[in-house]
Amino acid sequence: MDLENLIDEAARAVIGVAPNDRESLARVRAAFMELERAGPLQDAPVPQSLLTSVRARLDEAAASEVDEDLCTTLRDAIEEIQGWVDEAGTAPPTSREESAHPPSPNDDSLIQAWIASALDTAGDIEAILLLEGEMEASSIAELRRLLHNLKGECGVVGISGAQSLFHEAESTIDRVTDAGETLVRDWLFELVDWTRDFAAGLQQGARGVSDTDDRLLSSMRSMPSCGDRPTDSERSSDGDSGSELVVTALAETDETVTEFLSEAREHLSESEGALLELDRTPDDLELVNTVFRAFHTIKGVAGFLDLEAIVRLSHTTEFALDQVRNGERSVDAPLLGAVLQSSDLLGRMFDALEGGTPVARDELDSVIRGLGLDATGDADAPPPAPDTAARGAIEAPLEPAPDESKPAPTPAPSVNTKKGPSTDHGIKVSTGRLDSIVDLVGELVIAQQMVVQDPSVVRLNDQRSQRNLAQVGKIIRDLQEVAMSLRMVTMRATFQKMNRLVRDLSSKSGKRIRLEIEGEDTELDRTVVDEIRDPLVHMIRNACDHGLESPEERLAAGKAEEGTLKLRAFHKGGSIVVAIEDDGRGLPREKILRKAIERGVIARDRDPNELSDDEVYALIFAPGFSTADQVSDVSGRGVGMDVVRRNVEALRGKVEISSVEGHGTTFHLSLPLTMAIIDGMVVRVGDQRYVIPTLAIEQSLRPAPNQLETVMNRGEAILLHGELLPVYRLSHLFRIDGANDSLSETLLVVLESNSTRCCLQVDELLGQQQVVIKSLGDALGQVRGVSGGAILGDGRVAPILDVAALLAQAEEPTGALR
Amino acid sequence: MNKPAQADDHRVDPENASKYLTFTLGSEHYGVEILRIREIIGLLDITPMPNTPDYIKGVINLRGKIIPVIDLRMKFALHCTEFTEETCVIVVEVTNNEAEERSLMGVIVDSVSEVVSIAETSIEPTPRFGAAVSADFIRGLGKTEISGQDRVLILLDIDRAVSDRSEDVQNDTGPASLSVDGLASKAA
Structure with missing residues (x-):
């Protein structure tokens, strides 16, 4: 019976009511109770208080007697209700059904938050799925919890299709485990993939993305195979009023x-x-x-x-x-x-x-x-x-409630002992804001240096001011550290993705591959982590496709049937190294050389045997270079390694390859810890200042004359702790005028890079300070031996030395001895 | 020079006239489109950069941003002179050939003169000077009046003028940039 009929009936009953007529009163009471039960008069904001007060009067009357006064009250009340309904009749009725799709992007930031957390959750789910062996009860519980959260969040942003999908997944897990069957992971992987695709679609603002996947949904519904029970959603759709x-x-x-x-x-x-x-x-x-x-x-x-x-x-x-x-x-x-x-x-x-x-x-x-x-x-x-x-008129836009006396349309849900929202009290901040904090702190550091080094401040011979300045400096350093740490994230999520990738590649290629992960808690600057994801994917694809052999080949070569791929992250010197190590067939030197000559990457007249292994391996980074005889859908187009090199170099990192034919290949990606600030030693050569990253400096010394040796009166070396180190003069390398030429009067800085050590001669050490790395400007591009510029306290720019490139330059025949 | 220059030629018809900042290098007058000029600053402390062509004088700190500075005299292989009081740095926006983004660059010139309007019609194509002059970075020659005298203004294509891709500087670029690159380019 719909609302209008109910009201009409109530109105008729009210008209028929007469003082002391208990029968008509009972009719009125019934009609009003019906009305009240329909409580949420959604289409008409009938004040609940009106109904309640009428009901109270009726109850009162039932106990005593019906008088004229009551009749008037009732008539007024019904008139008022009709008024409300008429008024509402002109307004469009509120939709009764949840909007199905497309996802209504009611709030962009909500959607963005959903995307971020959906991707996180998808990663978590995947991590569980990738655990070896049969799934334990605790993992399943965790899975269910994650799916539940996902579902809830879908609800929040209004993606109902996805919501029902996750709901179905949740119930499927329940059904499967109830039936005592093992949980098949494949459909869950599909679900994870779908989630990622969907989230990606949303992120790109694609409107046409379907927010559900019927195939997946039906495949879930068919699980467990023996299961013929109706699904939760079917059951709930049986209930006629459940979705109101x-x-x-x-x-x-x-x-x-x-x-x-x-x-x-x-x-x-x-x-x-x-x-x-x-x-x-x-x-x-x-x-x-x-x-x-x-x-x-x-x-x-x-x-x-x-x-x-x-x-x-x-x-x-x-x-x-x-x-x-x-x-x-x-x-x-x-x-x-x-x-x-x-x-x-x-x-x-x-x-x-x-x-x-x-x-x-x-x-x-x-x-x-x-x-x-x-x-x-x-x-x-x-x-x-x-x-x-008592609190006043109630006009919440509510719909008629289902009859409370009817059996509940859905069975009571199993009470979920979920842990509630995660206890991590983090907030989501846009990276733009983080970056601007880091930038500002960088400026602050420069400004502070300018104050401290200002001649008039230096001359200040006031202990209190000096103490205060020192305090400011300390706070700024702390602030800087915190600001930097804001951007640090662990490699965990990235490595987990690789886990998944290897699993997929392994099943696609029929090779058995085991991925060992180490050091996933190593923290790196967010930008770095983002930028190395692609290179990692390419290198792992390569390792799986080219590096590791098929099981038969491996057995024939006397190796374990299962190939091992190691993914490690660790600190080394001032950088983070990500190593990808496989125990496959190694890089085929001859084949690379042949292809390189074919493709004209190296000149024909060069004797290939002259090239060192490193030079040969470097060839695989050339764009379009591939040794694959056939282009597969995994790799072979020769794009991958080019991407690797470009991305890593853009991060001021480098790639090193070591390989033993028949035993495997190892790629080392050395990456800077952070992109923005380094600890540097400011040195003077002539009237120029340079910044040497402190992490590259082992020690500095003023050499005693007898420590120095010359070779053919040109090359110089120093005997240090029993080791002979070459001595390079920065003034020669960079052709700086006005430098002190007498070695014994100047300073030697012992540098270490790529396990090469050497001494660099400078005129003076001016002090250690944190510097903000700035680009030298796009117009200049990369300058060899210089990784960037730092603005020093006096506002002038000092080049920051790229120690590795500098040493490479020094080792060249034309480098040091100009 | 088929259209004789009128006295007020340089400030007619703003529709097809562009404004140029004029500056001098020695006795020659050059012009750069005003839209490409960000600012004009005095000569600051320039930090030399190693391993760069000679005409790159180094870098400066422009309010917290590091920008490279080139010496246009050196770039154009003109006779070098000492910097004077009038020497200044024009900060221009240049478009890097590879990336479409604009970046800033400082250009050292002898002195900045004035801003003139030159109608497109009074711009002559660069005459061929043979191998003696590389016309690559000259957009054309404009006729105008500077300080009351009729002059020929050398209108620069600033993107090309400051890039290191013109042939006259190739041998100055120092050692090749990176070993892998070096290998590849040598081979090619």
Whole structure:
């Protein structure tokens, strides 16, 4: 029976009512109760208070007698209701169904947040899937939790298709495990892939992306193979009113509502913290009180704002907690789970009010049932009407409720003992802001150096000022460290992706490959991590495709059938090294040479035998170079290694290859720890200053005359701790005028790079300081031997030495001895 | 010179006239489109850069940003003179051939004169001087009046003028950049 009929009937009953006519009164009462049960008069914001007060009068009348006064009240009431309905009739009715697709991008930042967390979660799921052997119960629980979170987040941003997909995945896992079957991973991998693709699609702003995957959905539904039980979603769709909405977006949110929402969210997060505490110390009544207070406050304000569904939910939760306070109920996992669910749902309702996905009736019901698990029936009932009626007219846009007396359309959900939101109190900050912090701190460091080195400040002979300046310097250094650490992330996520890649490549190529990962907790600048992902993918593809042999070949070569690929990250000197090591067939020197000559990468007249192994291996970085006889879909086009070199060089890193034919290849990517700031030693040569990265400096010394040796009166060397090190003069390398030529009067800096050591002669060490690495400007591009420029305290620029390139230059025949 | 220059030729018809900043190198007058000029600064401390062509005088700190500075006299193989009070640095926006992005570059010139308008019609194509002069980075010759005198203005294609791709500087670029690159280019 629809609303209008109900009202008509009530109106007829009211007209028919006469004083002292108990029968007609009973009819009126029935009609009003029907109306009230239809409570959420969604299409017409009929004030609930009106109905409640009428009902109260009727109850009163039932006890005493019907008088003229009551009849008037009833007539007025029905007129008012009709007025409300008529008014609402002109407004378009609110959609009853959740918008299916496309995903309504109601809030871009929400979507962005969803994408980020969906990608994270997908990575986590994948990590679990990649664990060896049969899945343990704890992993499955974790999987379920992750899927559940994903589902919830989909709900928040309103991607209902994906939501049902994840929901289905969750129920599929349940069904499969219930049936005692092993969980097949493939469809979960597909799901992970789909999630990634979908998220990527969303990120690119593609509108046409389908937010669900029917094939995946149906394949999930068919699991477990023997299972013929209806799925949860089918069951819930049997319920005729389950998807009706109890909380939808408010037409307009005024300040009160906004304030309420932000406060309520705070209360929620407070109570969530307390709930998680409770998990550990279930006897702490003070914590229960905290949670109770939170829900109570939310209920109060929501009642004031006529948000009935929220009132109902928080009331029920409060009720359950009250039982705990009265000792009627103990704090156990089901209760905590239920309360957490309730707080999750409240959170979603808040989002819904702001235009998020509307919350459906059955969700509310199931959470409320979850709360009432062991409680008396009271918890199931809506809050006593007068409680809310007293707070004023209720006009929440609510739909008719399903008949409460009917059996519930969905079975009570298994109470999830989920841990709630993660305990990591991180916030998501855009990288742009982080970068600007790092930039600003960099400027601050420069400015501070300028102040400290200002002649008038240097002349200041005031102890207090000097102390204060030193303090400022210390704080700035700390700040800089923190700013830098903000950008540091671990290699874990990147390595995990490789795990997946190897698994796919292995199944595609029929090779058995084991990936060993080491040092995934090594931290690196975010930019660096982002930039090396592609190179890593290319190198791993190469290793799997070219490096590792097929099982037969391996057996024939006397190796284990299973190929091993090692992915390691570790600190070395001032940089991070990422090593990719395979035990495959190694780089074929002859084949590379042949191809290189064929393709004209090296000149025909050069004797190939003259080339060192390093030079030959370097050839594989040439664009378009490939030794593959056939281009497969994995590799062979010769693009990969070119990408590797470009990306790594762009990061001021380098690639080194070592290979033994028949035994495997190792790639070492040396990468700078950070892109922005280095510790540097400022040195003077002539009237020029240069910055040497401190990490490359082993020591500095003023040589005694007898330590120095000359070779043919040109090359110079020094005997240091029994080791003969070549001595290079920076003034010669860089052709600097006015440098001190007498070796014994100047300083030697012992440098180490790529396990090569040497001495660099400079005139003076001016001091150590942190410098911000600046590009020399695009117009200049890369300058050999210089990795960038630093602005020193006096505002002038000093080149930062690229020690490796400098040493390479020095070793060339024309380099040092000009 | 088929159209005789009028006295007020350089400030007619703004529609097809562009504005040029004029500067001098020795006795020659050059012009650069005003739209490419970011600012004009005095001579700052220039930090020399090793392993760069001679005409790159080094880099300067332009309010926290490092930009390279080139000596146009050296670039054009003109006779070098001492820097004077009038010597200044014109900061121009140049387009790198490889990347479409614009970057800043300082250009040292003897002195900056004034801004003139030159109609497209009064720009003559560069005459061929044979091998004696590389016309690569000259857009054309403009006729205008500078300081009350009729002059020929050498209009520069600033992108080409500051790039190191013109042949006259190849042998100055020093050792090849990177070993792998070196190998490849030698082979090619």
